[in-house]
Amino acid sequence: MLKLKWFDIQKWGVEGKGWKDTERYFDRLPARAKKVVPEAVWNLSRSATGMAVLFETDAPAIHARWKLRNDQINEINFPAAGFSGLDLYTWLGNKWRWVAAGHLVRTPKHQQPIIEGMNPVKRKYILYLPLRNPVVKIEIGVPPGSNFKSIPPRKEKPIVYYGTSIVHGAFASHAGMVHSSILGRWLNNPVINLGFSGNGKMEKELAELIAELDAQIYVLDCLPNMGVDQVKERVENFVRILRKKRPKTPIVLVEDRPHTNSWIRPALLADHKRKWKAYNMIYQKLKKSGVKDLYYVKGKSLFGDDHEGSPDSSHPTDLGFMRQAELMYPLLRKLCRKG
Amino acid sequence: MLKLKWFDIQKWGVEGKGWKDTERYFDRLPARAKKVVPEAVWNLSRSATGMAVLFETDAPAIHARWKLRNDQINEINFPAAGFSGLDLYTWLGNKWRWVAAGHLVRTPKHQQPIIEGMNPVKRKYILYLPLRNPVVKIEIGVPPGSNFKSIPPRKEKPIVYYGTSIVHGAFASHAGMVHSSILGRWLNNPVINLGFSGNGKMEKELAELIAELDAQIYVLDCLPNMGVDQVKERVENFVRILRKKRPKTPIVLVEDRPHTNSWIRPALLADHKRKWKAYNMIYQKLKKSGVKDLYYVKGKSLFGDDHEGSPDSSHPTDLGFMRQAELMYPLLRKLCRKG
Known part of the structure; x- marks a missing residue:
């Protein structure tokens, strides 16, 4: 050779x-x-x-x-x-x-x-x-x-995607198939992936670090790793820290996908609903208090609607990743300034 | 416990x-x-x-x-x-x-x-x-x-799916995600999976065995494992053996999916095209000679059209399996007598 x-x-x-x-x-x-x-x-x-x-x-x-x-x-x-x-x-x-x-x-x-x-x-x-x-x-x-x-790396401001094992890539079949990267290709824009498996929990220290990044959009996709109490305790503060340092950067709050078998597990579905409610109330409160450029994505269909997006009910296959990208795309397209 | x-x-x-x-x-x-x-x-x-x-x-x-x-x-x-x-x-x-x-x-x-x-x-x-x-x-x-x-097992005649490693399930993320099983669910019909990894090659012995099965539909999906010479040598005979024993059972000839990167590998794409041509000529010949209930599915979009259906260009992820099922469904729905 x-x-x-x-x-x-x-x-x-x-x-x-x-x-x-x-x-x-x-x-x-x-x-x-x-x-x-x-x-x-x-x-x-x-x-x-x-x-x-x-x-x-x-x-x-x-x-x-x-x-x-x-x-x-x-x-x-x-x-x-x-x-x-x-x-x-x-x-x-x-x-x-x-x-x-x-x-x-x-x-x-x-x-x-x-x-x-x-x-x-x-x-x-x-x-x-x-x-x-x-x-x-x-x-x-x-x-x-x-x-x-x-x-050299492109100069456009990156989309910053902060989240859990899902954002961290589990279970993508190849490296480019995590939804944040699919979206980066579709928008032809750099992406910074801050997925931390099991540990996307919106600590204020992470907010302070992430606020250092001059992002095009912040996507906050931590809900699968957080309980209701953490949602109530942390989300508002996290958004306020980002907003203080970055007055105009769009912030997207993403609900967690329901486990693809939560439809048959009543306690788990109730958990999702409690979290969605708590999360949405904080979103509404932030909006009412005058926080601009704040967006909210419902999680229900993130993996699609046929319950086929995951082998363990929690982590998407490429099918689940593709569906997350398709669901997120219209909003991010609108928010992406190059467009 | x-x-x-x-x-x-x-x-x-x-x-x-x-x-x-x-x-x-x-x-x-x-x-x-x-x-x-x-x-x-x-x-x-x-x-x-x-x-x-x-x-x-x-x-x-x-x-x-x-x-x-x-x-x-x-x-x-x-x-x-x-x-x-x-x-x-x-x-x-x-x-x-x-x-x-x-x-x-x-x-x-x-x-x-x-x-x-x-x-x-x-x-x-x-x-x-x-x-x-x-x-x-x-x-x-x-x-x-x-x-x-x-x-007990259902009494409906099964759809018999004969093929390669793809039909054998590589790389489905869970066992029900091979396309033949997805189709079995969508049609609510039993399926017999005869995928033999690397070895779906349409030997006449397989035709004789498969002809023993009183199928609702035969789907022949072996092209990824066959070369042009084997296509020319075996496909006609295979179909004739099936047809002789099963005069009225629909037979579906499926082209191979193009490798998802064959668009950038000219020699590989040319290979696909040669096989498709040889395969289609046999289909046309069989039709002209009076073989009824014979159907043909083009392979080009089996994994979709965005080239994202496989990590190795050959074997589908769940995304590729879902797309194969979606492409095959309308025809199998029509052929499935229960419908």
């Missing part, structure tokens, strides 16, 4: 990184957050969820070699291509179109051709990083003779 | 089993096929793919314990709930609705509550068996005091 030319993506930088002052390059929170946020949030912030790198090449094949921090490559119901894989799309005139996933990940040190057999035409690509397994290093390889040009 | 009452599903039998004279209960081909079909087909026929068991209970919780033949519980991109799990739906007036999957499979001998916390109302259920890991034994458990009634 010909010796490939390798390019380390850290050399020109990834998109979807909120802070530069991180302890490790692919962390999602700044080093100073370590002393501030709950330990679980800190640990979960170390996966490069939602990050992506842009480049241009006329290569007929694109390879990658990547090193991951953990031996665990997937979970029993969370596929390797999403958990530890790379995911490649190309810009086709007016939209991002899927090319291939680096899906054959079996060990934390891994190399594979992502795609081969293309016409050698100059194209712009975006490569998504693994959703869960923290990244040590990623290099892109092209055959000798091919041109390769790095593209 | 209360001692559960256990019911072995073999006692009243599963649906989606084409033959009674099998070597093991959960085999998909008769014992005599062992000497007739290719060894790979025989080995693959031993998973209970597509089989399902019906029952009625007013239990507030449904448990299961099941024993599988292989230690391998999933594949890196094929989730455990599909590969080794059970999947429960209930009949809700006019349709099957998802209840829960037995998804936490970590070892080949496994017990878990599939669902808890339901109102104790009498309901009819269908439980799908694992798509890939061969089954040794499955028992359903309900709390003492609950009523439980086995329901």
Whole structure:
């Protein structure tokens, strides 16, 4: 095999990184957050969820070699291509179109051709990083003779998506299929993914950190991780902290999806309803008190209406992710200033 | 915990089993096929793919314990709930609705509550068996005091779905999400799944076996496993064998889905096109020669049109399975005599 030319993506930088002052390059929170946020949030912030790198090449094949921090490559119901894989799309005139996933990940040190057999035409690509397994290093390889040009992260203000394991990507089948990334492609806009599995709980420290980000839109999608008491205690304050620092940035409050079998589990459905009621009351209160540019999305149909969006009733498959993206799109399209 | 009452599903039998004279209960081909079909087909026929068991209970919780033949519980991109799990739906007036999957499979001998916390109302259920890991034994458990009634396999003629790894279920996130089973629910009709991973190749021996089944519809979906030469050599003969034995049963020829990245891989796309052309010519020839009740489905949009249906370009996620079901439904609805 010909010796490939390798390019380390850290050399020109990834998109979807909120802070530069991180302890490790692919962390999602700044080093100073370590002393501030709950330990679980800190640990979960170390996966490069939602990050992506842009480049241009006329290569007929694109390879990658990547090193991951953990031996665990997937979970029993969370596929390797999403958990530890790379995911490649190309810009086709007016939209991002899927090319291939680096899906054959079996060990934390891994190399594979992502795609081969293309016409050698100059194209712009975006490569998504693994959703869960923290990244040590990623290099892109092209055959000798091919041109390769790095593209720095885009300048548009990012959509900031703060949430739970769902935003963190479980159980996307490939890295680009988390709904925040689907929406980023459809809106052609950078996204910062702040999903913290099991720990999207709207602590005020997170509000203060997130308020540092000059976002195009804030999407707050934490309800699956919060109880009614936490909703009552935290949501208003969280929004007020954001609003104080960012007077005009649209803030979208998303209800939790009902578990796809809550229709047959009365106690669970009642739980959802109590949370929705408490959450909506806070939304109404904030609106009445004069908070502008605040939006509310009902959760009922986030995974669709046929109850087929999840294997464990809680975490979406690609079908559930696609449906969340479709439900969120019209509002985010309206709020996205480029539009 | 209360001692559960256990019911072995073999006692009243599963649906989606084409033959009674099998070597093991959960085999998909008769014992005599062992000497007739290719060894790979025989080995693959031993998973209970597509089989399902019906029952009625007013239990507030449904448990299961099941024993599988292989230690391998999933594949890196094929989730455990599909590969080794059970999947429960209930009949809700006019349709099957998802209840829960037995998804936490970590070892080949496994017990878990599939669902808890339901109102104790009498309901009819269908439980799908694992798509890939061969089954040794499955028992359903309900709390003492609950009523439980086995329901024998339905009498309607089955839809017989013959195909590849895709029909065999890769990469469905839970067992009921293979498209043949989705269609079985939408049509409320038994289905026999004859997907043989990598080995759906239309050998005449398979035609002779499949012709033994008094089907409502035959769906032939083998193209992803066949080359142009095999298409030319085998398809006509396969259909003629079926037609001779079953003069009036509708036969549906399905083209292969294009790999979701074949749009950017010219040689692969050309391959698809050559196969489609050869396949369609045989279809036209058979029609012209007077073969009736023969139908043809184009493969182009089987996974949808946004190229997002698969992590490896070949095997669908639930998103791809749902799209295949949606594309196939109108025709099968028309052909299904119950309608």
